[in-house]
Amino acid sequence: MLSLGIEGTAHTFGIGIVDDQGNILADVRKTYTPPSGKGIIPSEAKKHHESVANEVLEEALKEAGVEMKDINIISYSTGPGLPPPLLFTAKFSVELAKKNSIEIIPVHHGIAHIEIGRLLTKCFDPVVVYLSGGHNAILAFTGDTYKIFGETLDVTIGNLFDTVARELNLEMPGGPKIEELAKKGKYIRLPYSVKGMDVSFTGIQTVVSRLIKEGFRKEDIAFSLQETCFAMLTEVTERALAHTEKNEVLLVGGVAANKRLQEMMDIMCKERNAKVYVVPMKYAGDNGVMIAWTGMLAYKKGLKLEVKDLIKPKWRIDEVKWFI
Ligand code: AMP
Numbered sequence: 355m356l357s358l359g360i361e362g363t364a365h366t367f368g369i370g371i372v373d374d375q376g377n378i379l380a381d382v383r384k385t386y387t388p389p390s391g392k393g394i395i396p397s398e399a400k401k402h403h404e405s406v407a408n409e410v411l412e413e414a415l416k417e418a419g420v421e422m423k424d425i426n427i428i429s430y431s432t433g434p435g436l437p438p439p440l441l442f443t444a445k446f447s448v449e450l451a452k453k454n455s456i457e458i459i460p461v462h463h464g465i466a467h468i469e470i471g472r473l474l475t476k477c478f479d480p481v482v483v484y485l486s487g488g489h490n491a492i493l494a495f496t497g498d499t500y501k502i503f504g505e506t507l508d509v510t511i512g513n514l515f516d517t518v519a520r521e522l523n524l525e526m527p528g529g530p531k532i533e534e535l536a537k538k539g540k541y542i543r544l545p546y547s548v549k550g551m552d553v554s555f556t557g558i559q560t561v562v563s564r565l566i567k568e569g570f571r572k573e574d575i576a577f578s579l580q581e582t583c584f585a586m587l588t589e590v591t592e593r594a595l596a597h598t599e600k601n602e603v604l605l606v607g608g609v610a611a612n613k614r615l616q617e618m619m620d621i622m623c624k625e626r627n628a629k630v631y632v633v634p635m636k637y638a639g640d641n642g643v644m645i646a647w648t649g650m651l652a653y654k655k656g657l658k659l660e661v662k663d664l665i666k667p668k669w670r671i672d673e674v675k676w677f678i
């Protein structure tokens with residue numbers, strides 16, 4: 355039984371093929387890069403996806419050594435995401451499914467990030483820390499959905515790191531460059547803003563911009579930024595563990611790559627007899643494999659995610675009835 359998954363919520367157009375055991379047969383992605391110094395332009399991302407879609411599909415089938423007739427279900431990232439690339443991806447997927455008379459399954463992009471993490475790390479019921487360019491949430495499975503326990507009240511940590519990196523004239527994406535610089539930094543006090551289970555980063559952003567203008571060392575800024583933001587995130591993660599009585603933490607999203615974040619979460623978890631899992635970096639970013647696998651899970655459970663609309667740009671994760 356094979357599932358072909360199509361991702362296209364933002365910068366990446368990817369197609370993955372998996373079997374029902376979670377073996378990965380194909381993983382092909384092409385990524386749109388915005389003009390330097392700029393954020394993603396939605397209409398350009400759509401044009402990018404349009405121009406690579408057929409090529410990505412052909413490559414994926416070839417990589418898996420299969421043909422369309424061997425595919426049992428097609429899943430696609432229905433949301434959340436940017437409407438132009440989402441709409442192209444949805445239409446491409448639906449047409450492909452129709453043409454080949456294959457069942458189509460809509461997939462929530464955020465759940466897909468979590469499910470590929472669960473598959474590849476073998477954790478079972480974690481508090482999920484989802485930190486990327488577009489997301490900043492602490493989640494856990496309760497009842498019949500993934501629920502959001504904490505969020506950012508303003509910008510995401512990925513955005514904050516990229517903004518600071520731009521102000522420091524570092525290359526994009528900024529996160530890895532900040533991590534490198536931080537190794538040689540000393541601490542400067544920054545605003546620490548945790549409100550209940552939520553975090554706020556704009557105060558830090560304002561102070562850091564001022565420090566940069568005042569000529570403080572890049573290394574010290576990078577170090578202080580990491581220490582402060584990660585301490586905030588570790589604090590709310592600990593509270594989520596205590597509240598849910600779970601004993602696993604799963605880090606997903608691009609920022610999960612950060613070794614200092616992993617270390618701080620690890621120290622906190624050891625004190626609570628909990629364990630940290632990190633999604634393998636290859637699958638931390640957007641990809642079609644996570645969509646294929648999540649579609650497979652939904653199908654095997656007999657769950658037909660209801661799609662009234664072809665795309666759901668603002669689809670909340672707790673609107674999706676799920677299972678673990
Ligand atoms: P995603 O949206 O999941 O593709 O994640 C992209 C975000 O992760 C960008 O904001 C990057 O700056 C950030 N990122 C990637 N690697 C690291 C790292 N080592 N430390 C901190 N942030 C990172």
Ligand code: MG
Pocket residue numbers: 463467486639640
């Ligand atoms: Mg993503």
